Amino acid sequence: MSKNFNSVKVASAIPQVEIANCQFNAQRIEALIKQAEKKQVQIICFPELCITAYTCGDLFRQELLLDEAEKALLRLTENTADLEIISIVGMPLRCNNTLYNVAIVFQKGKMLGIVPKTDLQYDEQRWFSSENLFSFDSIITLGGKQVPFVSNQLFTLGKLNFVVAIGENFSTVSQQTDVIFNPSAVPELVGSNKRLKKRIEEQQANYVYASAGFGESTTDLVFTGNAYIAENGNIIASSERFSFDEQLIIGEINPTPKSPKGNLKTVCEKSPLGDLGVMHPFIPSEKEMNERCSEIFNIQISGLATRIKRTGVKTITIGISGGLDSTLALLVCVKTFDKLQIPRRQIIGVTMPGFGTTNQTYNNAIDLMQQLSISIREISIKDACIQHFKDINHDPNLHNFVYENAQARERTQILMDIANQTNGLVIGTGDLSELALGWATYNGDHISMYGVNAGIPKTLIRHLVRWAALSENKETQKTLLNIVETPVSPELLPARDGKISQKTENLVGPYELHDFFIYYTIRHGFRPTKIYELATQAFSTKYDNQTIKKWLSIFFRRFFNQQFKRSCLPDGPKIGSVCLSPRGSWNMPSDASSEMWLKEIENLC
Numbered sequence: 001m002s003k004n005f006n007s008v009k010v011a012s013a014i015p016q017v018e019i020a021n022c023q024f025n026a027q028r029i030e031a032l033i034k035q036a037e038k039k040q041v042q043i044i045c046f047p048e049l050c051i052t053a054y055t056c057g058d059l060f061r062q063e064l065l066l067d068e069a070e071k072a073l074l075r076l077t078e079n080t081a082d083l084e085i086i087s088i089v090g091m092p093l094r095c096n097n098t099l100y101n102v103a104i105v106f107q108k109g110k111m112l113g114i115v116p117k118t119d120l121q122y123d124e125q126r127w128f129s130s131e132n133l134f135s136f137d138s139i140i141t142l143g144g145k146q147v148p149f150v151s152n153q154l155f156t157l158g159k160l161n162f163v164v165a166i167g168e169n170f171s172t173v174s175q176q177t178d179v180i181f182n183p184s185a186v187p188e189l190v191g192s193n194k195r196l197k198k199r200i201e202e203q204q205a206n207y208v209y210a211s212a213g214f215g216e217s218t219t220d221l222v223f224t225g226n227a228y229i230a231e232n233g234n235i236i237a238s239s240e241r242f243s244f245d246e247q248l249i250i251g252e253i254n255p256t257p258k259s260p261k262g263n264l265k266t267v268c269e270k271s272p273l274g275d276l277g278v279m280h281p282f283i284p285s286e287k288e289m290n291e292r293c294s295e296i297f298n299i300q301i302s303g304l305a306t307r308i309k310r311t312g313v314k315t316i317t318i319g320i321s322g323g324l325d326s327t328l329a330l331l332v333c334v335k336t337f338d339k340l341q342i343p344r345r346q347i348i349g350v351t352m353p354g355f356g357t358t359n360q361t362y363n364n365a366i367d368l369m370q371q372l373s374i375s376i377r378e379i380s381i382k383d384a385c386i387q388h389f390k391d392i393n394h395d396p397n398l399h400n401f402v403y404e405n406a407q408a409r410e411r412t413q414i415l416m417d418i419a420n421q422t423n424g425l426v427i428g429t430g431d432l433s434e435l436a437l438g439w440a441t442y443n444g445d446h447i448s449m450y451g452v453n454a455g456i457p458k459t460l461i462r463h464l465v466r467w468a469a470l471s472e473n474k475e476t477q478k479t480l481l482n483i484v485e486t487p488v489s490p491e492l493l494p495a496r497d498g499k500i501s502q503k504t505e506n507l508v509g510p511y512e513l514h515d516f517f518i519y520y521t522i523r524h525g526f527r528p529t530k531i532y533e534l535a536t537q538a539f540s541t542k543y544d545n546q547t548i549k550k551w552l553s554i555f556f557r558r559f560f561n562q563q564f565k566r567s568c569l570p571d572g573p574k575i576g577s578v579c580l581s582p583r584g585s586w587n588m589p590s591d592a593s594s595e596m597w598l599k600e601i602e603n604l605c
Contacts, residue, residue: 007252007253007254007255008042008043008157008160008178008179008252008253008255009039009040009041009042009250009251009252010041010042010043010044010045010179010181010208010229010250010251010252010253011036011039011041011043011044011045011208011229011248011249011250011251012044012045012208012209012210012227012228012229012237012239012248012249013029013032013033013036013044013045013046013210013227013246013247013248013249014046014047014210014211014212014213014214014225014227014239014246014247014248014249015028015029015031015032015046015047015050015213015246016028016213016214016215016245016246017050017053017212017213017215017216018053018215019052019053019055019056019059019215019216019217020052020053020056020059020065021053022051022052022065022068022069022071022072023068023072025050025051025052025053025072026051026072026073026075026076028246029046029050029051029076029087029089030076030079030080032044032046032246032248033076033080033083033085033087034080034083035248036085036248036250037083037084037085039248039250041085041250042084042085042086042157043085043086043087043088043157043162043179043181043208044085044086044087044088045088045164045181045182045183045208045209045210046087046088046089046090046183046210047090047183047184047185047210047211047212047213047225048090048101048103048117048166048167048183048184048185048211048212049090049091049092049101049185049212050089050090050091050183050212051069051072051073051076051089051090051091052065052069052091052092053212053215053216053217054090054185054212054216054223055212055216055217055219055221055223057127057217058126058127060092060099060127060128061099061127065092066092066093066094066099069091069092069093070091070093070142070143072091073089073091073104073142073143074143076089076106077106077109077110077111077143078109080106080108080109081108081109082108082109083107083108084107084108085107086105086106086107086112086155086157087105087106087107088103088104088105088164088181088183089103089104089106089183090102090103090104090166090183091104092127092128093114093142095140095149098129099127099128099129100116100117100128100129100130101116101117101120101124101128101166101167102114102115102116102117102166103115103117103164103166103183105155105164110145111142111143111145111147112147112148112155113147113148113149113150113153113155114140114142114147114148114149114150115150115151115152115153115164115166116130116149116151116166117130117166117167118130118151119167119168120167121167121168123584138150154177160178160179160255161177161178161179162177162178162179162180162181163177163179163180163181164180164181164182164183165180165181165182166182166183166184167182167183167184167185167186168184177205178206178255179205179206179207179208179253179255180203180205180206180207180208181208181210182207182208182209182210183210184209184210184211184212185211185212185216185223186211186212186223186226187221187222187223187574188221188222188223188224188226188242188295188298188299188302189299189574189575189576189577190292190295190296190299190575190576191292191295191576193226193241193295196209196226196228197228197235200228200230200233200235201230201233201234201235202233203230203233204232204233205230205232205233206230206231206232206253206254206255207228207229207230207233208228208229208230208251209226209227209228209229209230210227211223211224211225211226211227212225213225213226213243213247214243214244214245214302214306215306216306217306218302218303218304218306218307218571218573219571219583220571220572220573220574220579220581220583220584220585221573221574222299222302222303222306222573222574224241224242224243224298224299224302225239225243225247226238226239226241227239227247227249228249229249229250229251229253230253231251231253231254232254236251236253237249237250237251241298242298242301242302244302244305244309244339244340280459280512280515280516281515281516281519281520281523282457282459282460282515282519282576282578283459283460283463284463289463289467290467293463293464293467293468296456296460296464296575297331297332297335297464297468299573299575300332300336300452300453300573300575301332301335301336301339302573303450303452303572303573304332304333304336304427304450304452304573305336305339305340307425307450307571308336308340308342308425309340311425313423313424313425314342314346314423314424315346315347315348315419315422315423315424315425316333316346316347316348316419316424316425316426316427317348317350317415317418317419317422317424317425317426317427318330318333318347318348318349318350318415318426318427318429319349319350319351319352319411319415319429319445320349320350320351320365320368320369321351321361321365321491322351322360322361322362322363322364322365322368322483322486323361323483323486323488323489324458324461324462324465324483324484324486324488325429325430325431325434325453325458325461326365326429327368327465327480327483328429328452328453328456328461328464328465328468329427329428329429329452329453330347330349330368330369330372330374331372331465331468332452333347333374333427333452334347334372334374344372344373344374345373345374345375346375346424347374347375348374348375348377348418348422348424349365349369349374349375349376349377350376350377350378350379350414350415350418351365351366351369351376351377351378351379352378352379352380352381352410352411352414353378353380353381353382354380354381354382354385354407354411354491354492355382355385355407355492355493355494356489356490356491356492356493356494356495356500356501356502357491357495358491358495358498358499358500359498360482360486360499360500361486361489361491361500364479364482364483364486366378367475367479368476368479368480368483371472371473371475371476371479372476377418379414381407381410381411381414384410385406385407385410388406388410389403389406394406399493399494403492403493404441404490404492404493405441405442405444407492408440408441408444408445408490408492409441409443409444411444411445412426412441412443412444412445412447412448415448419449425449425450426448426449426450427448427449427450427451427452428445428447428448428449428450428451428452428453428454428570428572429445429448429451429452429453430445430446430448430451430453430454431453431454431456431457431458431461432453432454432455432456432457432458432518432578432579432580433457433458433459433511433514433515433518434458435454435565435566435569435580436514436518436522436555436558436559436580437508437514437555437558437559437562438558438559438561438562438563438565438566439504439508439558440565442564442565446565446569447570448570449570449571450570450571450572451569451570451571451572452572452573453572454569454570454572454573454579454580454581455572455573455574455575455576455578455579456575457511457515457518457519457578458488458511458514458515459511459512459515460515462484465480465483465484466480466481466484468480469481469484486500487500487503487504487505488503488504488505488511489502489503489504490502490504508554508558509550509551509554509555510543510551512539513535513539513543513548513551513552513555514551514555516531516534516535516538516539517531517535517551517552517555517556518555518578519578520534521559522578522580522586523577523578527597527600528552528556528597528600528601528604529600529604531552532548532549532552532601532604535548535552536548545605549601549604552601553598553601553602556594556597556598556601557594557598559594560592560593560594560597561594563588563589563590563592564590566580566582566586566588567582567590568582569581569582
């Protein structure tokens with residue numbers, strides 16, 4: 001701080017982390033502290049749980065991890081003992097056989113205080129406690145030294161007062177303070193960054209925010225390392241979004257006027273995909289289309305890039321059908337490889353014509369792969385399936401589930417084996433709507449090594465591909481728009497007169513209705529009567545009431561009966577507030593009964 005205490009130089013730091021590698025993480029934190037010290041930063045804030053990484057999951061229960069986290073902290077304080085800078089670092093900490101998510105504040109080798117997170121997210125309660133065992137007004141022993149363990153603790157630097165609020169703990173900040181430091185770990189969802197900035201600005205405070213970034217797990221969520229510094233509610237410095245690099249964001253703020261007394265305001269969450277009216281709740285308005293589509297692509301790219309970097313692979317394999325889902329997935333793969341500076345030729349696109357493949361989808365698949373300059377393999381599945389039908393004594397003229405699913409599984413086997421040949425990953429293409437309806441072959445297209453579309457509904461995918469087409473050359477744009485206009489089909493039944501005979505929406509219902517049902521079932525938990533009332537209003541000019549009732553009944557029947565497929569889904573990035581991952585977003589038993597929901601639908605007028 002300057003001699004007259006008119007300003008203070010602060011930093012928000014986003015280190016690269018490796019999950020459960022405390023020594024590596026502490027080294028990266030130390031390097032950023034020393035870099036900030038050289039730039040005369042006086043207080044530096046790191047993300048929540050950065051010594052272990054935020055996404056350790058049940059590893060937080062491992063004694064070794066907790067021991068190594070404490071050792072890493074002690075090394076960190078020792079190695080920075082000659083520095084004037086105050087550091088705020090997150091880690092898990094045991095106290096009296098209870099585990100807490102805490103921020104450690106230290107300077108010149110001394111721990112000034114420990115601040116526990118008290119407002120835990122639902123999944124965090126699996127590992128951490130917010131119980132008031134110490135009344136959060138205690139002194140504990142850490143590294144052989146007595147350290148204050150206090151919630152809402154007020155720290156001082158000269159005449160400056162500051163507090164540390166972890167995650168969403170804004171309501172705990174009740175003192176009059178000069179600066180709020182916020183170590184956090186908030187995943188990137190569509191629209192979340194805009195809400196975050198608004199929330200920071202509405203604090204009308206001097207505010208330093210640091211959130212978990214590249215290196216965190218992308219099993220289901222993507223963390224992009226947002227960092228912001230605000231002076232009296234005005235953001236004066238921010239990180240680069242969707243960066244794959246470490247970042248040190250520095251700003252100089254005036255600690256006067258004081259931040260307001262009392263609980264700080266929070267912003268009510270709206271739909272991550274925008275306020276879109278009732279008919280198409282997932283589709284951005286024309287005004288927001290460009291920003292939202294760009295965000296979605298960047299979340300998908302960040303998730304896939306992390307998986308590629310973590311596994312060390314240099315190739316990926318993806319099935320290209322000429323349909324919407326595989327097209328979006330391929331576009332994400334291409335953009336990811338471009339960002340990682342890996343040649344596109346190391347993307348292996350495989351088209352696998354079968355009994356139902358039409359010239360339209362086949363040509364679209366070939367044209368798109370050629371135009372995007374990826375490697376192409378064409379492998380017909382017909383002979384392999386015919387042999388398989390002989391092996392299991394199935395009549396190939398009997399076009400039932402055996403006939404259809406054998407083709408889907410043969411395609412998946414081919415993709416997996418090519419990935420093994422090339423030491424790569426199979427990228428899944430299935431979308432949120434298909435997962436909700438169970439419209440995927442178990443152990444067929446249901447399985448991959450990373451599913452980039454798992455958080456995106458079918459209606460939105462059509463818009464994303466159309467939006468992506470605008471940035472491509474004329475030839476690629478023409479192919480993409482042709483794909484957008486092609487009817488959705490698995491093409492598992494023989495074509496009729498060269499045209500698609502199996503149209504998905506004729507079999508399971510219109511995706512715009514199902515996506516509507518998904519949103520109000522998952523996002524709001526509405527009962528069928530409420531959803532039916534909303535749907536009859538929203539689609540009154542397009543579908544009669546009996547049609548809506550019919551597809552609503554099919555939706556709930558399939559949604560309940562197909563949960564077993566969702567219970568073992570591959571990893572894939574969460575995009576918005578609606579997600580069906582079994583690892584936290586949607587926890588539902590596979591044996592749940594749909595009887596009450598279906599009975600209510602039967603009684604609808």
